[in-house]
Amino acid sequence: xxRSIFRPGSIxxxxxxxxLLPVAIIIGWEVLAIIxxxxxxxxxxxxxxxxxxxxxxxxxxxxxxxxxxxxxISLGRxxxxxxxxxxxxxxxxxxxxxxxxxxxxxxxxxxxxxPIPPLAWxxxxxxxxxxxxxxxxFIIGMGAFFPILLNTLDGVxxxxxxxxxxxxxLGAKERQILSRxxxxxxxxxxxxxxxxxxGIAWMCVVAAEMMxxxxxxxxxxxxxxxxxxxxxxxxxxxVVIGLIGIGFDYLFKIVEQRSFAWRELER
Amino acid sequence: xxxxxxxxxxRFVKGGQEQVNSLSDISFEVEDSExxxxxxxxxxxxxxLLRIIAGLDSPSSGQVLMNGSVIDKPNPKLGxxxxxxxxxxxxxxxxNIAFGLEMQGTKKDxxxxxxxxxxxxxxxxxFGNSYPNELSGGxxxxxxxxxxxxxxxxxxxxxxxxxxxxAQSRNKLQxxxxxxxxxxxxxxxxxxxxxxxxxxxxxxxxxxSSRPGHISEIVPVQQPRPRDRTSVEFAKIxxxxxxxxxxxxxVQ
Numbered sequence: 104x105x106r107s108i109f110r111p112g113s114i115x116x117x118x119x120x121x122x123l124l125p126v127a128i129i130i131g132w133e134v135l136a137i138i139x140x141x142x143x144x145x146x147x148x149x150x151x152x153x154x155x156x157x158x159x160x161x162x163x164x165x166x167x168x169x170x171x172x173x174x175x176i177s178l179g180r181x182x183x184x185x186x187x188x189x190x191x192x193x194x195x196x197x198x199x200x201x202x203x204x205x206x207x208x209x210x211x212x213x214x215x216x217x218p219i220p221p222l223a224w225x226x227x228x229x230x231x232x233x234x235x236x237x238x239x240x241f242i243i244g245m246g247a248f249f250p251i252l253l254n255t256l257d258g259v260x261x262x263x264x265x266x267x268x269x270x271x272x273l274g275a276k277e278r279q280i281l282s283r284x285x286x287x288x289x290x291x292x293x294x295x296x297x298x299x300x301x302g303i304a305w306m307c308v309v310a311a312e313m314m315x316x317x318x319x320x321x322x323x324x325x326x327x328x329x330x331x332x333x334x335x336x337x338x339x340x341x342v343v344i345g346l347i348g349i350g351f352d353y354l355f356k357i358v359e360q361r362s363f364a365w366r367e368l369e370r
Numbered sequence: 371x372x373x374x375x376x377x378x379x380x381r382f383v384k385g386g387q388e389q390v391n392s393l394s395d396i397s398f399e400v401e402d403s404e405x406x407x408x409x410x411x412x413x414x415x416x417x418x419l420l421r422i423i424a425g426l427d428s429p430s431s432g433q434v435l436m437n438g439s440v441i442d443k444p445n446p447k448l449g450x451x452x453x454x455x456x457x458x459x460x461x462x463x464x465x466n467i468a469f470g471l472e473m474q475g476t477k478k479d480x481x482x483x484x485x486x487x488x489x490x491x492x493x494x495x496x497f498g499n500s501y502p503n504e505l506s507g508g509x510x511x512x513x514x515x516x517x518x519x520x521x522x523x524x525x526x527x528x529x530x531x532x533x534x535x536x537a538q539s540r541n542k543l544q545x546x547x548x549x550x551x552x553x554x555x556x557x558x559x560x561x562x563x564x565x566x567x568x569x570x571x572x573x574x575x576x577x578x579s580s581r582p583g584h585i586s587e588i589v590p591v592q593q594p595r596p597r598d599r600t601s602v603e604f605a606k607i608x609x610x611x612x613x614x615x616x617x618x619x620x621v622q
Contacts, residue, residue: 265456268426273470273521274446283469287460365459365501 146335154339165336167327168319170343177308177320178347180236184243185304189297192248196255196293197285213252221246221307225314234316239308246307247300254296258289291363298355305348371437371524371557373400373423378432379582380418391582392418396432398576398588400525403555407568410578411615416561417529419583423559424450424527436525446470449523453530455510457502463489463513464498470521488516491550508539512546519554528560532567544570548595565611569604570597577614586614 129148136145158170167173198205221242228238262285270284312322321340328336380393392415400406410416421427423434425444434441441448457466464485471481489495492512502510511531518526532540544567551558562568568575572591579586589611593603 263456265452265454266458268444269450269452269456269458270469270473271426271444272424272446272448272450273517274444274473275469276473279473283473284458287458290460363460365503 143332143334146338150335151338151342154335155342158343165328165331165333167324167336170321170324170339173319173321173324173340174343174347177312177322180239180311180320181243181301181304181308183236184240184308185247185301187240188244188247188300188304189251191244192251192296192300193255193293196252196296197259197281197289199252200256200259200289201281201285213249217249221303222310225311229314234314238314239311239317242311243304243307247304250299250303251293251296254299255289255293258292258296259285261292262288291359291366294355294359294363298352298359301351301355302348305344305351309344371402372435373525373557374435375399375419375423376433376435378419378422378429378434380415380422380427381430393422393429394582394584396578396583396585398585400557400559403557405551405558405571405573406560407572407575408559408561408578409565409568409575409611409615410563410583411580412563414578414580415583416563416578419578420450420527420529420559420561424448426450446474446521447524448527449518449521449525450527451511451514451518451529451531453533455502455507455514457510457513457517459502462499462501463494463505466502466513467517467520469517474521484520488520491519491553492516493546506539507535508543511535511543515547515550519550519556523556525557525559528558530561530563533562540567545596547571552595565608565615566599569608569611570599575611577611579615589614 132145133148136147139145142150154170159172161167161169161172168176195205195209199209200206224242224245225238228241232238232241266284266288267280270280275283308320309322309325311317312320313326317323321344325337325340328334328340375396375398378393378396379391382390382392384390396419408416408419418427422429423441425434425441425448428442436445436447458469461469467485467488468481471484476484485498486495489498492515494509494512494516497505497509502513505513514531515526515528532543535543547558548571560568560571562571569591575589575591577586577589578584589607591607593601593607597604
């Protein structure tokens with residue numbers, strides 16, 4: 104009986120498994136840092152922690168602003184770019200999903216733009232919008248736009264024909280079909296698009312903040328710390344980026360489970 | 371109420387020019403509060419016929435007239451129940467029943483009263499806040515029936531509504547449907563491929579034969595309800611209908 108606890112597949116063993124690699128990496132890191140003894144290549148864990156446990160301090164980052172300040176600035180930019188992308192992509196996706204004319208009109212153009220990575224827009228963004236919030240919003244928006252659009256399109260196309268017909272027979276007008284059938288029917292897939300889009304937007308902001316002339320945000324913090332030779336701050340910044348990314352993904356997932364449980368049950 | 375199916379034909383264009391006749395010259399009239407079963411083998415176009423009557427599909431020629439006016443688009447006077455559960459999974463049972471009334475802008479308290487009335491009619495009191503996916507197939511189909519009834523249609527069109535259910539639930543729902551029909555006196559057009567189901571339910575059975583679907587005979591069933599499936603009369607009508615269907619199956 105006791106032996107079963109240690110058998111692969113039993114719960115305690117399995118839940119320990121996912122901590123195995125992080126713990127090994129942390130130990131390996133510390134050992135390697137001691138052996139190398141070069142804080143510009145691999146700083147000791149303690150020095151990274153020292154930055155992380157003082158997230159409100161501007162001193163440890165040598166005047167580049169505290170972790171929290173920069174994180175808030177980055178988040179603000181992401182939310183702005185993400186909202187712009189969502190406001191454009193969701194109606195367009197619904198239109199393309201519902202009307203073959205709109206689909207024909209936009210499809211080839213969008214297919215052409217889609218493979219272009221958001222960061223390839225950096226030079227044009229700088230030329231058009233100069234350095235500042237607008238060009239960052241543009242790049243972030245570019246990143247978030249396509250996942251939201253494609254998922255919205257998928258969601259609208261996935262709305263069952265009998266739902267629409269049943270609604271028509273129950274007396275729904277075209278507008279009511281849109282708001283009471285298409286939108287709620289496609290909502291879980293649209294939400295997935297928003298989740299993926301937010302993740303990409305978050306990656307884009309960090310890259311956008313590395314553009315020349317930027318003087319705030321987590322991306323800026325990392326680049327400026329590199330210039331000051333502050334590797335612990337670079338790593339601390341990366342950890343914060345990762346944690347915020349996980350945190351938002353988790354929030355999106357919670358809403359998904361609460362609001363769209365019906366899709367899980369759908370056969 | 372009069373419902374007149376007037377020389378309906380439906381052709382599909384398949385590939386380039388090849389035309390497939392799906393329905394050919396279907397005519398019959400339905401009386402008020404009548405229970406009609408449309409019976410036929412698969413591929414005889416019985417679902418297409420029902421969809422045309424509902425205004426969801428358009429005929430190639432002929433027309434459907436209700437009280438003299440042509441039905442060419444969905445109309446709340448003609449309720450429909452689909453074979454696959456067309457319930458909105460994101461709405462509760464109450465929300466599903468309320469849907470049609472919400473579309474008409476009915477006041478909240480009236481909606482609630484109507485919802486409760488129909489829930490108890492279908493024996494589903496207490497399930498109002500459940501989601502469709504939490505219910506059995508039979509219960510879902512009951513919800514679909516009362517959702518259609520809630521907007522007070524004159525005619526109820528049912529497309530093999532019990533086709534996906536096990537024999538036991540099917541039997542129960544047939545009894546319950548007769549019960550609901552006797553209480554509400556709706557006119558019902560019920561599509562099925564089960565001879566047994568048609569003989570059990572219908573006042574008249576419109577027997578279709580296939581390729582192209584045309585009426586081979588309209589069989590009246592005058593047995594009093596509730597009908598006994600084991601009775602001699604039941605068996606006699608059943609045999610007659612079966613013969614009609616069998617003689618139309620082409621020898622391969």
